[in-house]
Amino acid sequence: MVIGLIVLLLLAAALGSLIPQVGAAGPAKLEAWRLGSPLLFAGATFLQLTHIYTSYWFLGLVVIIALALAQTVLQQIRKNRLVSEPVLALDGVPVRWQNRAARPEQIIAVLQKKGYRLQAKPGNKLLYRRFAVGRWGSAIFHLGLLIIVLAGLLALLFQQRGYVQVIEGDLFSGQSADFFSRDLGLLQKGFDTGFPVFLNKLSPEYWENGKLKNLAASLIFPENGSAEPEHAALGINRPVSRHGVRILQGLDFGYTVSLMHTAPDGKEYPLHFMLTNPQDPAKPFTGNGNLPLPGYRVALQFYPDLSMHSPVLGKPILWLTMERQGKGTVFNGLVPPGGSIPCGEGALSFYRVSWWSGLIFMRTPDMTLAYSGFILACLGAVLLYLFQHRTISVIFIDQGVVVTGRCSRYRPLFAEELAGITKELAEL
């Protein structure tokens, strides 16, 4: 059964990395698959293969694994309690003889030198063991795994995670509906953080080659009723906690180019374009979107500096392409900061550059459980494979001494160790 469960989990994990998954693959890829092979896609959707790790059958598999782990832990505990009793390892490996009787204190000295400790001294026998704690390794390891699985199940049911993109100087309400994307547990309906957040400033730092060196943000919590709004410094690897919600700095960020559309009646409509951060500093920040005029669409290519090789804001260049439905490209050229171009009956001006940042909000069940599981699993694995429990029985008989031993793993290696010990005993 254990083997079957491991194989099933292996197959599920492998399938999940081969079949495009909702969230990881993105809607465009899934849509292309749906259009390319509708029957296959329908089958995969029916079997929940497009979201394996949150599917009901995977949940069922995880529950069965948890039950199997619980059973293993109980079995191991029962077995270990029996092993705790001093038992003669007569069925162990291998039985060695030495003909000349050695004095018990000499045998004790040899075994102690090898790290063996006396467990019991019943009658004419000496019962030794080494790494007695090692026999608990398997139980502790499987218990750790069980706790991790339970913590994973709790997260699957109760977690609240939301992602939002905020422009410098903007406020995020903290309302569930205002998140860009949410990742909710099966028993959660929404995610209200309970407080708004104001992105005061984003400060990316760059290396000389244009690669990101550091990313830090300054947040303000303008809560109702408080005289002074609270400030907090956020950074990658430096999350902020507030009222049970953790805020993490997302790895995605970029420039926001703000354009002002002035209508013929003089009314102004600000438009903010959150541009995509290029991997290569020699390439521009890009973005596109619709204008408030019907049929108008713009594409932006933004170089923060004239050098076209630096992501740091210097003398910026904005290359703007404007298209009108049915008329094709109506503008394609440079717009300087503060510059304006005609747009329909009105005008479009480039008035501001700022940063936008991805922020992650999460409220998850207590992680202590998951961490405890990891620690226990690691401790168990160390005990299981590095501190292997071994037992040696020394029996004094008329003809001399019989040495026999028992171990649960690496029997040929233990046999060699035992042979070495008996050889030493024979030479006493």
Next chain:
Amino acid sequence: MTTLTHHMLLHWTAVVFYIIATVLLAVSLIFQKERLDRPALLAALLGLIPHTASILIRWQIAGHGPYMARHEVLTSMAWITVALFLIVAWKNQRLRPTGIVVLPLAFLMMAVGAFLNPEIRQLPPSLRSVWLVIHILFNKIAAGSLIIAFATSVLYLLKEKKRAIRITGGLAGLEVLDAYSARFVGFGFVFWSITIGAGAIWANEVWGRYWGWDPIETWSLITWLLFGLYLHLRHFFKWHGAKAAWLMILCFIVSIITLFILPMLTASLHVEYFT
């Protein structure tokens, strides 16, 4: 000569020593000239000195440990592998012949790393964490011990089929080799577990989730499960000998895919270390 040239010179010096050690071990094993074992180990140890110096120089230039970009990842993994091999060979004479598999893998990693991408890269902010050091260090120890387990499995299969190659020399017996293979897998399994655990805790600190089914995460879990399967099959179904050795080789290939091939093929949060 610049410091960077010194670093590459030391790097290639180490490769030469490892090649010499491999040749000596091969001669010792095939022609049963066990007296060559010690000079072979000495050559490997002499190789480890410039190898260490090369890593330290690069560390000083880059301002971070050897865990960024292919060159650093491969050379540091080779270092851990050779160091582990020397400890094992020093403690157990009969495992010295594993060097004919371990050392070529080590100098192959170094050569590939030097040709693929020797340029220095800065550490992105997401990787600046103490968890990175724990995550990477344990992963390298795991990989090093799995390489030794792979070597014992390969030698087991070769020794079993004496027709293929004349291996008798000072190599451990078949049963013992098989047990050592399991032992090194167990050792690697422990450290692979800690790698996953440390990575998960770190992911929770940086990305707000301890498991995200990212391709590298998923394949790391698959590798771990495969090694778990190997250990369970050995323990409960008495899979020993050739069957176990072949399974170990399969597990090892999957671990190589996870560590080195997948980061080049997929879009993942993890790929930054191997691009």
